[in-house]
Amino acid sequence: MTASTANIPIAIIGAGIAGLTLAIRLRQAGYAVKIFEARSEEVGSEGAFLTLAPNGINALKALGLAERISARGIQTLGIEMLNASGKRLALIDERKLQHESAAASITLPRSALLEELLMAAKAAGAEICFGHALTDLEREGACVVLRFANGVAVRAAWVAGCDGVWSKTRRLAFPDAPPPTYTGLTGTGGFIDLPAVAPTDGFMRMVFGEHAFFGYIKAEQGPVFWFDSFPLAEHDAMARPDPRALAAFTRRLHAGDPEPVGEIAANITHVPRAYPIYDMAHLPRWHDGQIVLAGEAAHAVSPHAGQGASMAIEDVVVLAACVTHHSTRPAAFAAYQELRRERAEHVVKISRQRGTQKQAKGRFALLLRDLILPWVIPFGARTAHSVMRYRADHAPLVKPGL
Numbered sequence: 001m002t003a004s005t006a007n008i009p010i011a012i013i014g015a016g017i018a019g020l021t022l023a024i025r026l027r028q029a030g031y032a033v034k035i036f037e038a039r040s041e042e043v044g045s046e047g048a049f050l051t052l053a054p055n056g057i058n059a060l061k062a063l064g065l066a067e068r069i070s071a072r073g074i075q076t077l078g079i080e081m082l083n084a085s086g087k088r089l090a091l092i093d094e095r096k097l098q099h100e101s102a103a104a105s106i107t108l109p110r111s112a113l114l115e116e117l118l119m120a121a122k123a124a125g126a127e128i129c130f131g132h133a134l135t136d137l138e139r140e141g142a143c144v145v146l147r148f149a150n151g152v153a154v155r156a157a158w159v160a161g162c163d164g165v166w167s168k169t170r171r172l173a174f175p176d177a178p179p180p181t182y183t184g185l186t187g188t189g190g191f192i193d194l195p196a197v198a199p200t201d202g203f204m205r206m207v208f209g210e211h212a213f214f215g216y217i218k219a220e221q222g223p224v225f226w227f228d229s230f231p232l233a234e235h236d237a238m239a240r241p242d243p244r245a246l247a248a249f250t251r252r253l254h255a256g257d258p259e260p261v262g263e264i265a266a267n268i269t270h271v272p273r274a275y276p277i278y279d280m281a282h283l284p285r286w287h288d289g290q291i292v293l294a295g296e297a298a299h300a301v302s303p304h305a306g307q308g309a310s311m312a313i314e315d316v317v318v319l320a321a322c323v324t325h326h327s328t329r330p331a332a333f334a335a336y337q338e339l340r341r342e343r344a345e346h347v348v349k350i351s352r353q354r355g356t357q358k359q360a361k362g363r364f365a366l367l368l369r370d371l372i373l374p375w376v377i378p379f380g381a382r383t384a385h386s387v388m389r390y391r392a393d394h395a396p397l398v399k400p401g402l
């Protein structure tokens, strides 16, 4: 497709990870883009932190942002997994893989990632309209007319739905699409200053506790980055408890966990919100020739494999390559779906499998889990590492193997 200099811009719905990276990449290729974001503020504090895997950092290289974004986080060398008594179940050392992939895993506050992406999108010349929640869309000849909750209506050359797991774009464009599935787990997370807690030497330490799963990482300087996940009924997961009540619940959940998890949990006084964890195994269509989906709008990945953000950035690199390479939009979108869908569904599956390991309840189930995990984890790590080796920045138009 030739770069559009016409007055009608491409509309991107959502200024999250997929939306901002797509705007940057399309601007770099010379397209006029406008982002419409429901949030009224530029960068919220929601979402605590995430880890970008080597494949995500390598995808960021295509945008020229890998170094800047890596500098905002903690280099994460691997994962140490412990059982409820503090006994090591496995140590997954990613250093060899990271060396071979020429990229580290980076754990960073979500707000830092969004800040960098927002800055880069503005510098690239993308127009960003906050306070614009998409409510309706209508195909009108070669264009799409978008309507927003604030009464604004806009005409777009084509639309990229980057509006996350509950994507309104997806629901409007593909009303028969299956909804996301609740995985049975809910998560929380945050940052806490605890100088007495020892640094984790670059490793994310994760504990399969008696009642819940807990993970944390701490650099030489700075706070403890912590998260947890626990089984919860969907109805309860959708409730929005008071942050102090949620903190009290978190303290109780981890009170018996091995140190320093017990100590970290005991000091948690405020948990802004919980995240019910949904995923979406298969979406029959990612596009209709005028409207295309990327990131969680196309393939919601539960966070257990630490791949959702990386997959969103990969999507964008491949989508932008298809748009610039193919002479028609339908051909570009069809190529994008063909290149991405199988890999995304594979990652959704891996992540879902990891999540089931966190659902064990009762003494017998915990005992069995302790016996099985040391065998299962190395196999899971090999699968995860093969996902991390993919280089979207090198060959975005070549279908990756699984």
Ligand SMILES: Cc1cc2nc3c(=O)[nH]c(=O)nc-3n(C[C@H](O)[C@H](O)[C@H](O)COP(=O)(O)OP(=O)(O)OC[C@H]3O[C@@H](n4cnc5c(N)ncnc54)[C@H](O)[C@@H]3O)c2cc1C
Pocket (backbone or CB within 6 Å): 013, 014, 015, 016, 017, 018, 019, 036, 037, 038, 039, 049, 050, 051, 052, 053, 132, 133, 134, 135, 162, 163, 164, 165, 166, 167, 168, 169, 187, 188, 189, 275, 294, 295, 296, 297, 301, 302, 303, 305, 306, 307, 308, 309, 310, 311, 312
């Ligand atoms: C607790 C938790 C921990 C996670 N940890 C990791 C991790 O360690 N590593 C990792 O790779 N991934 C992780 N993830 C997943 C990762 O956060 C997502 O995969 C990633 O944010 C997806 O990016 P996205 O741009 O597709 O969606 P989002 O980041 O959700 O962005 C969607 C944007 O669209 C906007 N929007 C929604 N509806 C509308 C509308 N109607 N109109 C306009 N705008 C709209 C939203 O406000 C939002 O800004 C985690 C997720 C959770 C919940």
